Amino acid sequence: MSEEVLDSQQRTDCPPEQVDGYEEGAGQQHENGEHVARIGEEVLSRLPDDLYIPPDALEVFLEAFEGPLDLLLYLIRRQNLDILNIPIAEITRQYMNYVELMRELRLELAAEYLVMAAMLAEIKSRVLLPRPSSSAEDEETEDPRAELIRRLQEYEQFKQAAEELDQQPRLGRDVFTAAVCAPECRPQTPPPDVGxxxxxxxxxxxxxxxxxxQTHSVERxxxxxxxxxxxxxxxxxxxxxxxxxxxxxxxxxxxxxxxxxxxxxxxxxxxxxxxxxxxxxxxxxxxxx
Structure with a gap:
């Protein structure tokens, strides 16, 4: 973890040992009994059963939330956390530090969290900007949280499909095509015997x-x-x-x-x-x- 992320941990008064290493499986408690996230003053020691946190997940340290970014999006989707209390600028700064850390490790994982951070920034900007008065039906269709839920559901479907595809046998890794060629066989017919x-x-x-x-009588x-x-x-x-x-x-x-x-x-x-x-x-x- 880079020095900027360690500094953010110190500013949030969160000891490193309390957030160092989370359980990868959903619905399981940390093996040392430590918490996996914090929402305000509430400490979470277990992850939701329907939430999967990938290895090397991005951890954010904010005043209102500390834990994986996947859990933050999960709580916003379930309306357990107000997005107005989330400082998007701080998430962006920590994300940039995370990208530098993942550049030589798992760049594809950093790209997934870039989409999440962009979605949070878009939703909060739409919530903060004034909207013209309209009917309740229009307000419901323009709800940014509904758009987040839809995108997160699509994201989870694609992520689950990618995991299922990765478990399938792969040519060149699990399955290998036969590369042995039969030797060329030319029938050999022996010539018949001459009597x-x-x-x-x-x-x-x-x-x-x-x-x-007619020959000439020439001596040879x-x-x-x-x-x-x-x-x-x-x-x-x-x-x-x-x-x-x-x-x-x-x-x-x-x-x-x-x-x-x-x-x-x-x-x-x-x-x-x-x-x-x-x-x-x-x-x-x-x-x-």
């Missing part, structure tokens, strides 16, 4: 295609099976299949086809390549392992 009959059928077709080319260096195995592995990628026919060079003649075919058989035996065929008599594909 010896399929290889012989493919060889027959390659030999027939090689016979269509013989190609070994081991060399053709190395050349074949260099042509085959690891991530895709290559048609079997692309591995044969028709211009090499029958000897080139036979050497390449033997190289493929040797690579299959050593598990260096993989053969695949979608169905019977379908093209055969080769892939390096």
């Amino acid at each position: 010896l009959k399929d290889l012989l059928t493919a060889l027959t077709g390659l030999l027939q295609r090689a016979e269509r080319y 260096q013989a190609i070994s099976v081991r060399e053709r195995m190395s050349e074949t592995l260099k042509k085959l990628p690891h991530d895709s299949y290559t048609p079997l026919g692309e591995l044969f060079t028709a211009s090499e003649g029958r000897s080139g086809v036979v050497v390449t075919f033997l190289a493929l058989l040797e690579l299959v035996r050593e598990s260096l390549i993989e053969l695949a065929q979608a169905e019977a008599f379908a093209p055969i594909y080769v892939r390096a392992r």
Whole structure:
């Protein structure tokens, strides 16, 4: 509590220990038996059952009243306290000290009491200002206390609704959405096995295609099976299949086809390549392992 509020306590001759700490629940007596408010010479040791005082509530210290500002508005609404006896300027001064104290603690609570102080100032100004004579019905509609009651009822409804909403489960605080994603599942269909009959059928077709080319009787260096195995592995990628026919060079003649075919058989035996065929008599594909 700031020094100005402590000074106001000394001016009202109210010891700090008599107003230090109030019970938060309504209808309960202070645990030390001390009073919770003072109205003139009357000391209150219990709060009304239908009044809720929030924690860190604003305390006002006046000549006619000492206690929470919520209780002051409650008594004015019930016409248990004359608003003409309430010094609005002193409430405003104590409120400014309270705002400075709550600036780093609970600013939203200070904003609520700013509305209360403004309502008190408006009501007292309307009571003090002269009003033209009118019928009793007009006086009743212009009664500032009735307006205060209406606003306080709305304020209590919104405050109660806010408390009920705060007790509901909150996303990110009490309830958390599932953030686990199922792993992507891609069906893997293994390629069908290639039998010896399929290889012989493919060889027959390659030999027939090689016979269509006429070769010149030119002496050339013989190609070994081991060399053709190395050349074949260099042509085959690891991530895709290559048609079997692309591995044969028709211009090499029958000897080139036979050497390449033997190289493929040797690579299959050593598990260096993989053969695949979608169905019977379908093209055969080769892939390096």
